[in-house]
Amino acid sequence: MSDSRQFQVALSLLPYVGAKTAKTLVSYCGSAEEVFSAPSSRLLKAPNVGQRIIKSIKENKSQALEEANKQLSIAEREDVKILIYTDKGYPKRLLRHEDSPYILYYKGNADLNAQKTVGIVGTRKATEYGKAMTQKIVRDLTRYNPLIISGLAYGIDIFSHKASLECGLDTVGVMANGLDKIYPPAHKNTAFDMIDQGGLLTEGCFGTMPDPSRFPQRNRVIAGLSDVLIVVEAAKKGGALITANIANYYNCEVFAVPGNLEAMASEGCNKLIRNHQAHIYTSVEDIEYILKWDLDERTTKPIKKSVGQLTMEEQIIMNKLEEDGGTMAIDSLSIKTQIPLGQLASQLLMMEMKGIVKALPGKQFKVVH
Incomplete structure (x- = not known):
C-alpha cells in the first residue's frame, strides 16, 4: 500500500x-x-x-x-479496483467532462474503455412493451459487442442488465452507494453475475448509503460513460430524463423509444423526441447511421491529403484540432475557430469525405494522420 x-x-x-x-x-x-x-x-x-x-x-x-x-x-x-482520475485504467470517456468523478470504485472484469459503449435507462415501472423493447435493443446490439451501461435500478435498468447477460454482452451497473451493499437488495444475484460478465462501479466509498441526492450524481456517470444513451420508457419526470439531459449536455447522442401517446410510461420519451432532445429509436440501424458504426466495420483506407492542399478554413480547423491533441467536440471547435456551428458541421462533413478528419461518438472529431 x-x-x-x-x-x-x-x-x-x-x-x-x-x-x-x-x-x-x-x-x-x-x-x-x-x-x-x-x-x-x-x-x-x-x-x-x-x-x-x-x-x-x-x-x-x-x-x-x-x-x-x-x-x-x-x-x-474484496478485489475492488480504486481508480483515481489520473490512473491508466480510469474511463477515458469521463475525462472529457470537468465534473467527472475524482475517484471510482470498480469490481468486475469488463474494460471500462471498451471500443463501443451504450447506456440504457428508463422508468422503474416498466411495462411489458418496455421490457420487450429493452430485450430487443440489447439483442440487436450484440453484433457490435458494446459494453452495456445502466443503473441497476428496478424496471428498464435491471432488464437491460439481464438481457445483456443473456446475450453474452458485458454490462456495468453504476451505483449510488458503496460496493459493500447492493441496492436494491432484490438485484443481488444479477449483480453477482455482472461481476463475472461486466462489473459494478460507484463513486462512493465503502459504507456510502444510497441517499436520494446521490442518484443524480450516479446518472452523470452513466451518461459520461456512454457513446450513446437509449431511453426506453420514461414518465414525464424522473431519473431517466435527468440522465438524458446530462447526456445532451455532454454531447452524447441520445435516442428515445417512442410509445403509445396515452401511456404514462412513454410520456418522457415522446417529449424528448418532440423537443428534439433525442433521436427517435426504431431499430439498431438508427444508431448505426448516427454514430457511423456501419462505417467502422469497413476496412477502407482514408484518402490522405497533405497540409499544403488544405483550404484556408480547413487549415484553421486542423490547427485548432492539433492544438487540442487531435480530437475535439464540435461545440468547442466552433468556439475556438469562430466558425458558426452549421457552417462548421458542413465543413467537417466535407473534410471527413476527403479523409482529413473522422467523426467519433459524442459529436467529436479526430484528425486522421
Whole structure:
C-alpha cells in the first residue's frame, strides 16, 4: 500500500471537497500528498478554494488518512479496483467532462474503455412493451459487442442488465452507494453475475448509503460513460430524463423509444423526441447511421491529403484540432475557430469525405494522420 495512494483516497474523503475541487487541488499542488502538506497561504491561491475547504484539509487530515487506510484494505480484500482520475485504467470517456468523478470504485472484469459503449435507462415501472423493447435493443446490439451501461435500478435498468447477460454482452451497473451493499437488495444475484460478465462501479466509498441526492450524481456517470444513451420508457419526470439531459449536455447522442401517446410510461420519451432532445429509436440501424458504426466495420483506407492542399478554413480547423491533441467536440471547435456551428458541421462533413478528419461518438472529431 503506497503512501501516495493513501493520500489520494484521503482527499476524496474530506468534507466539502468534491470531485471538481479535489482535481483542482491536485492539479495546483502537483499531488494529493502535496495538498495535505501545503501551507494555507498556498492553498488559498488555488482556483475556487476558500477558507472552509482549507480548514477541512487541515482539521481532518489524520482522520481522512486513517479512513483511507481502511478503504484501501477493504478494496484489497474484496478485489475492488480504486481508480483515481489520473490512473491508466480510469474511463477515458469521463475525462472529457470537468465534473467527472475524482475517484471510482470498480469490481468486475469488463474494460471500462471498451471500443463501443451504450447506456440504457428508463422508468422503474416498466411495462411489458418496455421490457420487450429493452430485450430487443440489447439483442440487436450484440453484433457490435458494446459494453452495456445502466443503473441497476428496478424496471428498464435491471432488464437491460439481464438481457445483456443473456446475450453474452458485458454490462456495468453504476451505483449510488458503496460496493459493500447492493441496492436494491432484490438485484443481488444479477449483480453477482455482472461481476463475472461486466462489473459494478460507484463513486462512493465503502459504507456510502444510497441517499436520494446521490442518484443524480450516479446518472452523470452513466451518461459520461456512454457513446450513446437509449431511453426506453420514461414518465414525464424522473431519473431517466435527468440522465438524458446530462447526456445532451455532454454531447452524447441520445435516442428515445417512442410509445403509445396515452401511456404514462412513454410520456418522457415522446417529449424528448418532440423537443428534439433525442433521436427517435426504431431499430439498431438508427444508431448505426448516427454514430457511423456501419462505417467502422469497413476496412477502407482514408484518402490522405497533405497540409499544403488544405483550404484556408480547413487549415484553421486542423490547427485548432492539433492544438487540442487531435480530437475535439464540435461545440468547442466552433468556439475556438469562430466558425458558426452549421457552417462548421458542413465543413467537417466535407473534410471527413476527403479523409482529413473522422467523426467519433459524442459529436467529436479526430484528425486522421
